[in-house]
Amino acid sequence: MTIATETTSATAGPHADGPDDLLALADRVAGWARSGEDVEVYVARGDETEIRAYGGEVESLTSATSAGIGVRVVADHKLGFAWAGSLHESVLAETLDEARDNATFATPDDHVQLAVPDGVVAVPFDLWDEALSTVPTSEKVALALALEAQAREADPRIRQVSSADYGDTSVEVALVSTTGIRSSNRKTQGFISVGVIAGDGDASQTGGGFDTARGFEGLDPDKVTADAVGRAVRMLGAAKGPSGRSVVVFDRRAASTLLSVISAALSGEAVAKGRSFFAGRIGEQVGDTGLTLVDDPTNPLAYGAASYDAEGLACRRNELIVAGLLKGFLYDTVAGSRAGVASTGSAVRGGFAGTPGPGCRALALRPGPEGFDEDGVLAAVGDGLFVQSMTGVHSGVNPISGDFSVGAEGLMIRDGKLAEPVREITVASTLQKILHSLVAVGADVEWLPGIAAGQTLAVGDMQVSGA
Secondary structure, three states: OEEEEEEOOOOOOOOOOOOHHHHHHHHHHHOOOOOOEEEEEEEEEEEEEEEEEEOOEEEEEEEEEEEEEEEEEEEOOEEEEEEEOOOOHHHHHHHHHHHHHHHHOOOOOOOOOOOOOOOOOOOOOOEOOHHHHHOOHHHHHHHHHHHHHHHHHOOOOEEEEEEEEEEEEEEEEEEEEOOOOEEEEEEEEEEEEEEEEEEEOOEEEEEEEEEEEOOOOOOOHHHHHHHHHHHHHOOOOOEEOOOEEEEEEEOHHHHHHHHHHHHHOOEHHHHHOOOOOOOOOOOOEOOOOOOOEEEOOOOOOOOOOOOEOOOOOEOOOEEEEEOOEEOOOEOOHHHHHHHOOOOOOOEEOOOOOOOOEEOOOOEEEOOOOOOOOOOOHHHHHOOEEEEEEEEOHHHHEOOOOOEEEEEEEEEEEEOOEEEEEEEEEEEEEEHHHHHHOEEEEOOOOEOOOOOEOEOOEEEEEEEEEOO
16 A cells, blocks of 8 residues: 655645635735735645555555645736745745746736726635545545445446545635735535446456545445446447447536537637637527527536636626527636626636636536436437547547547447447537537536536537448
8 A cells, every 4th residue: 555645835734714814824925015016816725635445455545735825926017927835934925026026027918917806796605514624534445445345346247446536625725916806715525436347258348437525425436336337337248330420419428528628619818819619709600599508606516616716706607608699708807808808707727836817617508308318318319329438539629620520439329228339439520510410408417527517418410430
């Protein structure tokens, strides 16, 4: 067993009373701003646990505590940024000075600026499970081991459990700027996952399942095991599928990946740089009339839910496509300035070591009336292909041109029911045509890790290449 423990700051570690002390620290650093400059201070801390079980033993256990600061300075239309993985007193002024120095080397840009309060009131909700910090590590280890054992015994065709994982994170963030921004967020998240290998003769197939919750108690190992085993077992005996044009039904995970790719083209920054197939099409019909696409981080069920964005503005519900009409894009302050519009409260960043940019947090389609089963989307489709996983998304999908060509595996759909499994097939179209060719959007919304919800999605007239 490998055990790793990492602590990057003596002041790290979530506090029971919330991030008030982080706000006070950010206030103090922002107060060191000089005349003629704007300063933004972003501070964060968090705890993380990761456990992997294999072969009935703990293969690895990692526990890490981190904290850090990111500072942006704007002076004379020039931006400087610096960060440090510590909140020690000796580091704070040094980080500010480094950001100041970096600004002197930057190229002036009239659009470079920090966010200012825009009057939108943040939606308050609690994404913090206080009980998570009280769960002993031994219980987390026991859950990972039990999940591995459960998956191994779930079906006689399971030959191996490739991994069983438990993880959790607790993160607190505060942001203060000299332009009047003062905000904080905190969030906990737990997850479990398992991967299995099923076999029948010389054939073998893999499957994976996972679950997430705000804390420890909400995690469901039964759901995870059933999903992983079901995905692997139903693919046994898979052969190359037929070629032709077909309706393709994307399962919730695959649909979430598809929406995530489309989200890149809805960034105002991507549009300004000519990297979006939506550029110049505001007000146009870009999809089927049944297509309504919304980014709503104010939904507390969303994995990416937040009261404030990465610049400290209140998150809000942004309608991007309504009844097939393109309504707008997502902006942070700088991208909005370049486009001549206000920020949509959509700044995201990877933590204190990164700078903000526009992006989605909680993208979802308006659900249709039908579920996935044989009385719902499958019945509406009749015959087609059900895709349960895709490969080559990063190389085969282009959000600039809209080209879409991915490897896939899944099952044929016959008379509204799942039939024989197929593999080594390619599904191709364009993102533009996919949006115009919706057959059905499932009511089975599931908030998965990432920026987009999962829900069954049926798309007509796609090119399927197999045998």
